[in-house]
Every structure is written in C-alpha cells, then in structure tokens.
Amino acid sequence: MSIAEKFRSISPSEFFYRNKEIAGFANPARALYQSVRELVENALDATDAHGILPDISIAIERDYHKPNVYRIAVKDNGIGVPENYIPDAFGKVLYSSKYVLRQTRGLFGLGAKMVILYGQITVGEPAEITSATINSKNIYMYKLQIDIRENKPIIIERMLWPNKTGWHGTIVRVAIEGDWGKAKQKVLEYIRRTAIVTPYANIILKTPDGEIKVYKRATDKIPPPPRETKPHPHGVDIEMLKTMISETKAQALVEFLAEEFQGVGKVIAERFIKTYGFDPNANPKALSKDDLERLVKALREFDEFRKPRADHLSPLGAELIKIGLNTILKPEFVDAITRKPVVYEGHPLIVEVGVAYGGAIEPLEEPQLLRFANKIPLLYDEKTDVAWKVVSENIDWSYYGLSFPAPIAILVHICGTKIPYKGLGKESIAEVPVIEKEIEEGVRAVARSLKLYLTRKRKEEEALRKAITIIKYIPEVANAMTIFVKTNPEHIDKEFLELKLFELVKSKFSDAVRNISSLKDIAIPVE
Amino acid sequence: MSEGHVRKLVSSVDIRARIKACEKLAEAFGKVVKSVLVGEEPRLIIPKRTLSNTIYDKERGLLLLGPSTFERNFLDVRESKKFMQTLLMAKIIYEALMNNEYPTIRDLFYRGKHSIRYRDHKGRIEEENTWDEQKESDAVLRDIEVYVNLLREEMLILSKEKGKVVGDMRIKSGDDIIDLSKMGHGAYAIEPTPDLIEFIDVNAEFVLVVEKDAVFQQLHRAGFWRKYKAILITSAGQPDRATRRFVRRLNEELRLPIYILTDADPYGWYIYSVFKIGSITLSYESERLATPKAKFLGVSMTDIFGDEKKKPYLSETERRNFIIRAKKADIKRAQELLNYEWFKTEKWVKEINVFLAKQSKLEIEALTGKGLYFLTDTYIPTKIQTQDFIE
Structure with missing residues (x-):
C-alpha cells in the first residue's frame, strides 16, 4: 500500500504523526536536513518548473532561549500561492486527487506541510507563510497551525499589505527541533549538490554558525519544465486503476482506455479488448474486483500499445550538467551525456551522466559519486545504489587511463515519473537491469571522452616537459657562449643569446610552449 | 700582479701552450655561437669515442679514432644536458687557461658543479645540478678533446703523477x-x-x-x-x-x-x-x-x-x-x-x-x-x- 493510500484510513496528519521516520523525520538531525530539503525543493518547483530563474535564500537560525530549536526561513521568487489557497496548501495534508503523472522533486508529495506539522509537534509555534502571486496587488501573510485530528488548517493570524514592488514568490518560516551539529555536513552538501544541478539559480544559505554560502547563477538557461502526462498501461497498478476509474467521466471501458491512458487510441483499445475478451461497453465503475485484477494484468502484458513518451520529462541536459560541474567543482575537464529515454515498468526514464576531472577536485581512492533523482541530490545509502555498483564494480577505470587516487567526480541523474527507490528512505536507486545498463553506458561514454582528454593532455605535457628540459639550460649555455662570442663588430650580451636560444626552442616546440611567454617563467636564478 | 712578474713565475713553454689552446677553443666554440646568432640550431659535431669507431691502423701499428661522428644538438632533448655540460666545461677550461691556472680534472668537476633552478611542466620548482659525478664532467672533457682536437695536457689540465x-x-x-x-x-x-x-x-x-x-x-x-x-x-x-x-x-x-x-x-x-x-x-x-x-x-x-x-x-x-x-x-x-x-x-x-x-x-x-x-x-x-x- 502506498503512503498516500494509507492516508485514507486515518487522518493523514495523524498518520504522519505516527510514522514520522518514514518521511525522513526520524531524529532531530535528520529532521533539520529533511525540513531544509522539503522547503528548498518546493521553492525550486515554484520557480524553474514555471520558467522562472530561481532566486532562493535559506536562513537557519538557532533559538538562543530554547535548546535545539531552529528557525528556518526559505524565500523564493516563484509563482506564489493564491491567497485563498494558502491555508489549505500549508495547513492541510491533502490526498492526491490527481492520477496524472509528472516528474516532481518532492519525494513524498507532501512537502512543506510535513515540515510545518513536525514543527508544530516539536516546538509548537505557528508557521508563517508570506506569498504573492504574479501581478498580485497585495502580499499576504498567514500564521497557521494544523488540526491534526481533523486535518485542517487553524489560522492564527492573517495580514496583507500592498505589493508596491511587484514582488512574487513565497516565504515560509517555521521553527523546528533540530540538531545543527549533526545535520550540518549533510545540509551543506545538499545545498552544494543542488547548486550543481541548478546552475541557473541564485542560492544563498545562511547557517546557524553565521556562515554565508553563495552560489551565484552561472547561466540563464533553464531546462524545459516537466509536463503532466497520462499513465501508460504498462505502468498501472490496481490502486492507480481504481483512482483513475473513480475520477473518469468515461461510461464505457473502450472509451476509458482510449481517453485516460497514453499510448492507447481507439483502434488499439478495441484490439486490446478483443484480445482479452473484455466487454467494450462495460461501465468501468461497475467492474468487479476480479475484473480489475484481470484488467491490470492484461494492461501490463499487452505489447501493442505505443511506447511510453518521454517528452514530458525534464532532463537537465548535457550543457547544464557541464556548467554545474564546472561552476561548483572547478575541474580542468568536464563532459556530460543525456541518454535516450528508456521504459521502466511503463514509465519513461532518462539517465544523464556527467564527469568532472582534475582542477580543484581532491584525488580520492574512489570516484566521487554525485547522485540525483529528479534533480534532487541523494546523499544517504550511497554504497547500496546501483550507480555505485556501476562506478565501483562494472567499470575498469584503468581502461580509461585512470589510476586511483584520482581527482574524478561522476554525476548520475535519473529522471522519470517513477523512480525505483530502494527502501522507504528513498535515498538510493535499486539495481534494475535497464537502469544499470543505462548508467553504465552513460559512464562509459563520458569516460571515453575523459580518456581522449587525458591522452591529449599527456601528449601535450610530454612535449612541454621536453621543451622545459631544454629551456632550463638556456641561461647556463648562454653564459658559456658569451666567453666565445666575437665581440666585434658589436657587443653581444648574455640576455641577447638567451633570447635567441629561447626563440629557437619556441619555434621547434611551437604548440607545447605557447603558454611560456618568457624564459624567466622556467629558468629561475639560484640566489 | 704585473705581467713581468707573472713571466718570472710561469715558464714560457706554458704560456705558448696556453695561447695555442685558447685560440683553438675559441675557434671551435665560436662556430656554435655564430650559428645561434644567425638563428640556426646550435650543434657540435663530435668524433665518436666507441669501440666501433676505433680503427687499428696495421701499417702504423696504432689504434686510431675512426671517421664516425655524432651530433650533439642543444635542441635535441636527449642531448641538451650534455650540450650544456660541454659548453660549461669549455668555458671553465678557457677561463683557466686565461687565468694562468692548472686545474686538475677534479678541479674542473668542482668548478662546474652548481644548481640550476627551474619550474617544471607541472609548475613545481625543481633543482638539478649541472653534473653530479666526476664521470659526467670527465666524459664531456673527453668530448672536448676530440671536438677541439687538443689533448687535456695541451690545455694545461693536470692529472695525478703516476709514472x-x-x-x-x-x-x-x-x-x-x-x-x-x-x-x-x-x-x-x-x-x-x-x-x-x-x-x-x-x-x-x-x-x-x-x-x-x-x-x-x-x-x-x-x-x-x-x-x-x-x-x-x-x-x-x-x-x-x-x-x-x-x-x-x-x-x-x-x-x-x-x-x-x-x-x-x-x-x-x-x-x-x-x-x-x-x-x-x-x-x-x-x-x-x-x-x-x-x-x-x-x-x-x-x-x-x-x-x-x-x-x-x-x-x-x-x-x-x-x-x-x-x-x-x-x-x-x-x-x-x-x-x-x-x-x-x-x-x-x-x-x-x-x-x-x-x-x-x-x-x-x-x-x-x-x-x-x-x-x-x-x-x-x-x-x-x-x-x-x-x-
């Protein structure tokens, strides 16, 4: 049973209250990290998913009077929340009524409400939401709490003031119990990795230690926003089918299939129904439990549906990955590839791989792995992730001219409407053959490109080394030559001979020594 | 010290030997300097001192140096250090001749031995010696003898007396x-x-x-x-x-x-x-x-x-x-x-x-x-x- 499903039987708020570790709030350190994550991901979804270049600031402050209490404020310049929706959007844990699919950042689809609820449980202060939509005349502010049993917002305070500057966006302020000391590394790493995949964002983080981390926008290019899409028959399960039936307006099975699924037209729907012997005119809402089970099985089995489409997904693109890796890791070499879409259990999925080498990257005994799923950094459970298996077991790095310790980072981004996470924590990707193959092919592609770069670099280094072998002796040779130089008719000094010798080396090693402008760059006087 | 005083201390045969050696050195190495000034690669053409280039002249009953030569080009990575060493050695010998000195081969080794500092291809500052062992300086001395066609004795370089x-x-x-x-x-x-x-x-x-x-x-x-x-x-x-x-x-x-x-x-x-x-x-x-x-x-x-x-x-x-x-x-x-x-x-x-x-x-x-x-x-x-x- 999915989490959302479980919400049906008890109040979702109450469910969360009882199962907070599932949503990532197991302890104060993890909760602080999770809270920052949820709010930042909401902020990003409110901006880049709508074509807005994100300006996001995060402030985490320690409450000096209450131990372990932190105030988190996350501000974005997104589309804002319409005034009348603010209480429900932040104060009511909603069932997802939609069965349409969309690639989103939120792992649990619960977002800020979880944070507010957690804050309410641990600290008890109302959350403060300030928001203005685009072109809104006013800016609205709500202080609210959640009635856990009734699952509805309690409005503590409401304010509004004129939007004189034409601002739009949302600010969420919430106080929670946390543990900065233990969460610090993960939070910093989370923001850093987020910055890698959102090089088009300005991100400012103010930590409880008073540190300010600034990630400046490196490009104005935003990946195309993800779009909503209908489910593909191969990806449907019985719960989803029930939801779809309950919300469809279709009166007949054939109509339901043709309208509510992607990859199914009228003709294919009829052929499907005929193949499996269903009644085309049956009212889907009247199907028995057995019928539903049979239908799901058939839908997943039938191989004449059109392939799931991937054009509604939002991969980062090789260009953005390269910009992100360059900006944050400052390597000497970077490359990236976006693989063609593949299908995983009826859901389209795209794997992207980037490589960064050298420069400011610290040489380590193993490749540094930067994992992302739907643009979210995955920080925990690295060693159980399929991407880790690929870079540590499947790939023989020596084949690509690499020996460890090596300064290399591999970025793996998986985007899709269904990601096969391992376990409830949703921090690592399962070993699904199709995904493993995609990651491996991607890593091999960028590794080949790295190999080419390294080979070229070694050749250039070798030529430079040879040139320097000669250049370093020039002062000594010129000095000896002055003894034998005929001083008539004109006087010739050591510097002139040095220059002449240097020119000879330059013309012989043209390309390799292009960066050496003067003999003094190489030959250094010994005091 | 006045010239007259020097003549008293130093035998006249010595002085004549010095003048001859200086002239030959200046001529042989002057050629190399000239090639640099006109933009040609500086190179020394030196007779080979190997067994394969040793010829037994039956008639005269002598082991002689054959006609093979090798080129020591400064711009050749494998030869550049030896080229530097050869020029350095020539300079030291020339200066010793001009200064009325009688260096031993050990003296030549010490006079030429010093550090060269440079930045390598990875930007690190490195040091290396012009030569580390006397066998290196001895080898270039032998090269100079055949290149200039002057024996070390003729260049007033002394060795230990044994006979x-x-x-x-x-x-x-x-x-x-x-x-x-x-x-x-x-x-x-x-x-x-x-x-x-x-x-x-x-x-x-x-x-x-x-x-x-x-x-x-x-x-x-x-x-x-x-x-x-x-x-x-x-x-x-x-x-x-x-x-x-x-x-x-x-x-x-x-x-x-x-x-x-x-x-x-x-x-x-x-x-x-x-x-x-x-x-x-x-x-x-x-x-x-x-x-x-x-x-x-x-x-x-x-x-x-x-x-x-x-x-x-x-x-x-x-x-x-x-x-x-x-x-x-x-x-x-x-x-x-x-x-x-x-x-x-x-x-x-x-x-x-x-x-x-x-x-x-x-x-x-x-x-x-x-x-x-x-x-x-x-x-x-x-x-x-x-x-x-x-x-």
Missing part, C-alpha cells in the same frame, strides 16, 4: 734542468704535461718499462740502469697518459728501443698493448701517445714453460712454487684479447693459447724470488741480447 723515471739523462722541465741520474733512491715523477719537457742530453742504449713500482725500485737500487745503460721507467700499473707520451717521445725523438716488462697474464699483456697501440677508450690520443715499436720483453709463457727452441727460465720445482692458477676472469679476458686485431699475430696467438692451455699466470716478482740478480743480470740481458721478445 717515474731514472737514468743517465738530463731534461728541462719548466725553466729547470733536471738530471735524472741524480735522483738518489727516489725518481723523477713524469709531469702531466710531458710535451713541455725538453730533452737536453742522454746516455742510454734502451728504455726498460716495468709494470710494477716495487720491481722498478729494486732494479734502481741494484744499479741496473747504470750498469746496462738504460732509462728505467715504471707506469705503476695501467700507464697514465703522461707516462705513455714520455715513452713515445723517448722512442720517437731519441730513437731508443722500448722494452716492456709485465706480469705474465692478460692484464700485463693489455698494459703492453696500451703502451704500444693505445687504449680503446682513449683511441683518439693514440696518435700522440702510442709507441708502435715498443716490444714485449716478458714475462712470456715460453719463459715459464720453454718450447722446442728454448729452455725455460724456471725449473719444474720453481714452476710448481711460483705459478698462480688463472682465474675465470683471466681466461675470459685472454679470449677477448684473441679477438682484437692487434693481438692476431703469430707470436701473440701462440702466447695466449699457451696461457689458455696451461691456465697459469706468473708475476714478475716470481723471477726476483729466484734471486734479484737473476733478474738484473741473467733474465733481462739475455732476453734483450737474444732478441727474445714479442712485438
């Missing part, structure tokens, strides 16, 4: 007259620049060169050179250049026959051949150092074992007492000598084959063991009189 001479003879060394018959129990150490020696007069019929210093001293004290009118010389092992040049001049200029006495083993034979035809590593100097007419007096294998025409000098018992069993290295060396062109004469092939058959060697001292006067009054005079030597 000694006594005899009824007067020479002028520097500005002094030296009587080689009045050296007491000692001997005149042959100076490193024997070309600057002037022969005044001589009263001798032949030259005897002995490998062993100890045997030389015994012969000297026993009055051998006086009694038999000989110039007595020792090389004290492998002969240095000065001793070889001195012996050559005695033969060439004073027409004195040269007899060489060594141990009866491949090492002794090679010493003889160095006197006679030159050494492989220094074949470029043979023309001036070798004495093709030098004769190998002994100790020969037939002296020990006798042959169809000759009674051995040692009895059966003496042989048993004095002969040393040849070592593996001796056998190997003897087989190598058989391959050298200049050992492919009837007498030498016989000598070496007897050695290989008997696998026995003998020191000269074995003969003095039989009695010092056996050596001075029987062995040496008989060998010379009966012309029992190998050429």
